[in-house]
Amino acid sequence: VSQSRYCVQKDIVKAVPIVAEISKGNATKSLAEILNSNKAVKKEVGIDANAEQLIKRNAARQLMVQLAGKSFYVFVRLMAHMVIPKFVDGAHIKFVCDALQKVYETPDARLMIFMPPGSSKSIIGSLLFPAWCYGMSPEWQILHIAHTASFIEGFGGRIRDLLDTAEYKEIFPNTIRDTAFQARDDWRTTAMGVYRCGGFESSIAGKRGNLNICDDLLTEQTVKSPTTKIKIQEWWPQGFESRLLPGGRIVLI
Numbered sequence: 001v002s003q004s005r006y007c008v009q010k011d012i013v014k015a016v017p018i019v020a021e022i023s024k025g026n027a028t029k030s031l032a033e034i035l036n037s038n039k040a041v042k043k044e045v046g047i048d049a050n051a052e053q054l055i056k057r058n059a060a061r062q063l064m065v066q067l068a069g070k071s072f073y074v075f076v077r078l079m080a081h082m083v084i085p086k087f088v089d090g091a092h093i094k095f096v097c098d099a100l101q102k103v104y105e106t107p108d109a110r111l112m113i114f115m116p117p118g119s120s121k122s123i124i125g126s127l128l129f130p131a132w133c134y135g136m137s138p139e140w141q142i143l144h145i146a147h148t149a150s151f152i153e154g155f156g157g158r159i160r161d162l163l164d165t166a167e168y169k170e171i172f173p174n175t176i177r178d179t180a181f182q183a184r185d186d187w188r189t190t191a192m193g194v195y196r197c198g199g200f201e202s203s204i205a206g207k208r209g210n211l212n213i214c215d216d217l218l219t220e221q222t223v224k225s226p227t228t229k230i231k232i233q234e235w236w237p238q239g240f241e242s243r244l245l246p247g248g249r250i251v252l253i
Helices: 009-023 031-036 039-045 049-068 072-083 091-105 121-136 149-163 166-171 226-243
Strands: 110-112 141-146 177-183 186-189 194-199 209-215 244-252
Touching: 049 072, 049 166, 072 091, 072 121, 072 149, 072 166, 091 110, 091 121, 091 244, 121 141, 121 149, 121 166, 121 209, 141 149, 141 226, 149 177, 149 186, 149 194, 209 226, 226 244
Parallel strands: 110 244, 141 194, 141 209, 209 244
Antiparallel strands: 177 186, 186 194
């Protein structure tokens, strides 16, 4: 309200009631209520309909930024456009987000997600979810596995880069990436959080996780291979599952 043409200088002091309501953090209060309760101020200060809509949009975004630090679904709504240009929300998106948030909140949680290609399951579960978890718990260790190292390292790099964006820092200002570690498959936060990824046949000895994620252990080429399935069955309990830290969670996509 204090900026640009939306306040006339002679009566700028009369905008204080509106500014005070917003700056007190009453973003949960409808902006329409705030502005309607100050109709006289709006008239005197010269807040037109366009300015009012701008104020509402800015306040709504600030509210979403606050909520994104608590709600994974709101985080997805805010950040998805940065990783998928034509992201489309839907009932299944909220369903998956709510399930993943329960995983974060529940020690020893297990979750399997089975959805058709193109339903954004990897974007949500393998990209945005680890990023949100680091925002909530920057000290976490995450182990991220897929059918090949090259496939999952792409996600590792995108998660790493997402933490460096201004939009992410606006939501999670206390989560800072340690720039001494730049590899896509092995990077850190300044809170001693660790991200590691690799193919399911990669060596994960000595690597542990508060959250272990498997995304597409089988491909279209290996899904009918008995040999590959036997390898995964042998690797799962002796390798992957044994790499959990106490209370660690597993997500299978």
